[in-house]
Amino acid sequence: MISRNSRSLIRMYKAFNDNSFKAVKMSSSAPEYETLKVTNPKEFVYHVELCRPDKLNAMNNTMWLEIGKCFNTLDWDENCRVIVLSGAGKIFTAGIDLIDAAEMGAKLGDLNDIARRAKLLRQFITQYQNSITSLETCKKPVITAVHSACVGGGVDLITAADIRYCSKDAWFQVKEVDIGMAADVGTLQRLPRVIGSDSLVRELCYTARKLFADEALSSGLISRVFEDKESMVQEAISTAQVIASKSPVAVQGTKANLVYSRDHTVQEGLDHISQWNQMAMQSDDFAEATVAAATKQKNVVYAKL
């Protein structure tokens, strides 16, 4: 006999499932973007391109907001397991759109009081921070493929990604000091964790000098350098396919725990993965992958997540 409590739990469970089904259905119909091009070149692999080529993919207000919207949408899309991010046209990105930045300056000038100006700036900075952080909070690994210039906000963007590739002609510039500001949307927080050398990070951030592909590789900012953009994007998509062929439970758990462990002690990280795997190792994926490994079975197909 089912108690009243159990019946209401079942009702809640059904309502939750109906709603989460709707959320998945809604998110898988890809939204249209003005400044991004989103394609699905291989099963479970999405390709996001920064797409304002006439303005060298300068990040205007629309692009900042669309980056956040795009990665938050793909985060919940069960048809997406890995994302490749590149830039359309001549360069990866020229950083923040300087015309938009000047307009922000004009808006500030219209306000007389310091607290009101500070509120406007806080809102603007927080929105832009959230946009960059959406790459890190997205449960799916993000592979950035950089060609030619990656300036200012572009460095914030790629340091929030999981894997970084570049082509031979690439250069990177933490340009913020040259526009009179300290970088505030992630570079100062993430670059030191990506590059081992504190001295190099400080040199790049204080001088705004260009870091070219060979030094980007030797310093660890980049893991692979390619002859040209075309071969780089192809290889990024191949890497994405390898990742997409693995259990999404295992891959997403790995990303979540790498990000968590970067910001916690070893013991806290161990506690976190222990809690995590109490759930994840009960998944069908673990049983299927373990049997496949033991029986040398290839091409295991995992259910969508």
Ligand SMILES: CCC/C=C/C=C/C(=O)SCCNC(=O)CCNC(=O)[C@H](O)C(C)(C)COP(=O)(O)OP(=O)(O)OC[C@H]1O[C@@H](n2cnc3c(N)ncnc32)[C@H](O)[C@@H]1OP(=O)(O)O
């Ligand atoms: C809360 C804030 C958080 C974020 C902070 C972010 C900070 C930053 O990103 S700091 C870095 C800002 N960016 C720059 O200083 C780079 C400016 N651009 C350049 O130095 C050059 O364009 C570049 C070296 C990248 C390429 O030079 P090239 O000669 O090949 O091209 P250009 O003729 O200069 O540019 C072609 C058209 O693109 C427009 N454009 C380029 N960069 C920007 C930009 N950042 N913002 C707006 N528009 C940009 C340029 O005006 C040309 O347009 P048009 O004249 O209409 O052809």
